[in-house]
Amino acid sequence: MKVIETKNYDQLSRIAAQMIGGQILLKPDSVLGLATGSSPIGTYKHLITQYEEGVLNFSAVRTVNLDEYCGLTQNSEHGYRYFMNHTLFNHVNIDLKNTFVPMGNAEDPEQECLRYEKLVADLGGIDLQILGIGHNGHIGFNEPSESFPSETHIVDLAQSTIDANSRLFDDPNDVPRKAITMGIGTIIKAKKILLIAGSDKREIVEKAIYGKITPEVPASVLQLHRDVTIIISAE
Template identity: 45%
Template sequence: MKIIVADTSGQAFQHAADMIAEEIRGSQAPVLGLATGRTMENIYQLLVQQHEAGTLDFSGTTSFNLDEYVGLPPTDPNSYSHYMQEHLFSHVNMPAGQGHVPNGVAVDLEAECARYEAAIRTAGGLGLQLLGIGETGHIGFNEPPSAFDSRTRVVHLDDVTRRQNSGMFGDDPERVPERALTMGVGTILEARRLVLVAVGEGKAAIVDEALNGPISEAVSATAIRLHDDVTVILDEVAARIWHRNKE
């Protein structure tokens, strides 16, 4: 595992964007696993800037997002499909249909999960998987406990997660959907390369638990330590507790 501690959050975002850009340029048919959230908005903005400068071509890229809320159509401003259009897809030359997000309004959610897994396999598997980390230690929406061999499935969201994500829902956790579709931990671990990004004081304790605590299905982010090619990118604030404890 490689851990990069940047002086500032901006530098952390730049490290992550550069790694994704390297992945796109280094493959004839790159397949990215993408994530959402405020941290990712900054990373996508940097990638869009590279594309607009003419230095990054998305035309051969395929992507698969980690998750989507159950019950929100792609047109809903709070859906992750809408998020990806707003922050990345509509600004780059990735062909329509190559940016995949689970369908949270599918009639048969179990079938949608199986379809999503099959689509990842058909694309050749995930190359670089971008990850954040939630307050419960989840990657994707893999709330505790999540089996390390779990696949894309329907999950119930923890109250902590609903509260953490309520900012997009008028700061009302009750408006945050109770269920989501998420790639499983096992699906994530099959990616060739993992890049986890965390910044800010609010992530310091869970980053320490993920990197220093027991490897356990109670904290799904600890599973990344089982992977052969992992880069964790932190700013100094998010790294504070981990750095103290590792010494």
């Protein structure tokens, strides 16, 4: 495990984008596992800049997102398909047919979990998985629990996660209570993992990488992976 501490969020974003860009240059048809939330926004902006400068070509890249709220359509402005389109995909030359986000409004959510798990496998697995981390140690929407869920599944969101995400909704009561998320087993199968975290996540990051491996701190499982880079900002 490699830990990089940066001076600020912009430096974190630049380094993360350079690592992702390097993966694309090394393997133009890479499968990237993507995250949403505030942490990767700066990284995506720097990837767009690299594309605009002619450094990166996204035309063969495939992407799979970690998760999606249950009940939201692909057009919902609070959904992660909308987030990815407006934050990254619409600004680079990626083929939207090669970008995948769980269907939060699937008629049969359990079947959607099976479909999405198979999709990741059919793509050949994830070359580089980008992660954020919750204050309670969740990665994807894998909340603290008694065991590490292995495959894509439906999860009841912890109240702390609901509270953290309520800032994105006009009415806190509109925040979904369930989500579809890749399982810990799906995530840990990625060939490389890149976790990015702001200074407010320092305490949980330290607990995850230096504490015991336990499903009560889902991110602690990353200690078992052979190729993990963690970038954390000092401010």
